Amino acid sequence: MMDRVTVSSLFDVYGGLLTEKQQLMLDLYCNEDLSLAEISENVGITRQGVRDAVNKAVKILDDAEEKLHINEKNQKITTLIKEIIDTTTDKNTAAIAKEIISL
Secondary structure, eight states: OOOHHHHHHHHHHHGGGSOHHHHHHHIIIIISOOOHHHHHHHHTSOHHHHHHHHHHHHHHHHHHHHHHOHHHHHHHHHHHHHHHHHHOOOHHHHHHHHHHHHO
8 A cells, every 4th residue: 555645645636536434534544644443443344344445545546646647746846836936036936936835
């Protein structure tokens, strides 16, 4: 399975593709850093059920990223905007770039 940071990033972009239950379990796993056993207790299904749901959700997110590359493009854009902020001497340009990153 992918690391939690990568999954969390994909979840931010493609989370709407998941069912509410998948969203809940993935949120608890990635953002709340709960173990599969802890999630199992919270949602009332077996640990294996949580594992299967999380793996299925991650696959959906990964498949979407493979087809659309939105997360990859967002990361490249963020990197380029940070480079603009670091290298520009124009305060207006830096302010605009910072506003774009905050979106």
